[in-house]
Amino acid sequence: MxxxxxxxxxxxxxxxxxxxxxxxxxxxxxxxxxxxxxxxxxxxxxxxxxxxxxxxxxxxxxxxxxxxxxxxxxxxxxxxxxxxxxxxxxxxxxxxxxSPHAVAEHAVSLIMTLNRKTHKAYNRVREGNFSLEKLIGFDLFQKTIGVIGTGKIGEAFAKIMLGFGCKVIAYDIFKNQNLIDLGVTYSSLDDVLSQSDIISLHCPLTDKTIHLIDNEALEKMKTGVMLINTSRGALIDTQAVVEALKNKKIGYLGLDVYEQESNIFFNDLSEEILIDDTLARLMTFPNVLITSHQGFLTxxxxxxxxxxxxxxxxxxxxxxxxxxxx
The missing domain is CATH 3.40.50.720 (NAD(P)-binding Rossmann-like Domain)
Known part of the structure; x- marks a missing residue:
């Protein structure tokens, strides 16, 4: 053909x-x-x-x-x-x-980078700055990881986090028996939102999941929560997340997808003016890490x-x- x-x-x-x-x-x-x-x-x-x-x-x-x-x-x-x-x-x-492992591993890399601030350390050392100030992270061991969506990618991600010694809880309409056998606990969406130290999104974008993470969902989360999205940008109400970053409800944000990424991601805009004010605002936060939809790129x-x-x-x-x- x-x-x-x-x-x-x-x-x-x-x-x-x-x-x-x-x-x-x-x-x-x-x-x-x-x-x-x-x-x-x-x-x-x-x-x-x-x-x-x-x-x-x-x-x-x-x-x-x-x-x-x-x-x-x-x-x-x-x-x-x-x-x-x-x-x-x-x-x-x-x-x-x-390769569900490609996206799952990228989600983990966002977590590790945000937590241990290796991107900042790299830039500091390149400039001859060997200070450790403002580089404090936390142990992933025994933290509660919330996985929303446990298809092939969500399953791969959950298994990696179990390997770190984390407690993994999950929400999905369809329960994954493989994960249950490994010790993952399924719960309501509200419980996953309220109990998790880190929340990672791995569900598809449908009419029911658009802006799954909105003001109401954010209110239920722990203060200082880490939110990771490697699935679809519109799962997150970006304006609500910006406000949650400003009031410190979200402590860390890792995005490989963005609600308005069309005509931005996959393009070299380094010599152009970024006209998306919301994305520009997100990039000003020191606790936000954005990659341009590269999770699949292996x-x-x-x-x-x-x-x-x-x-x-x-x-x-x-x-x-x-x-x-x-």
Missing amino acids: KIAFFSTKPYDKEFFEKNKQTHELAFYDVSLNESSVRLAEGFDAICVFVNDIVNATILEKLAQLGIKLIALRCAGFNNVDFEVAKKLNISVVRVPAY EEALTQIAIITLNNISAFEEGKKSGNEV
């Missing part, structure tokens, strides 16, 4: 070309939107990423261009209007799991993303089910 890839970076091209099978691939660095959708002309399918827009208007134009398949090279799918896609007979497939994950995405496309071409249909 002829496939047009949107929002591509050099690493996308490298790993997809390496595993492309018999497909014909074309890579565009622009994101999918009303202006760029015309680039899909002459292709059988398109491949998109987390910040590409696949709304009703885009889907209608894709249908007019003869596109029959949208392949998401990610697990999240909140950016696609599935009702419209179904009406237009456009199939949608995704990569439900690639060789193992990129390999699996490419292989699973291309296998999904091959299955569609052959009239088979891949098991990854949305």
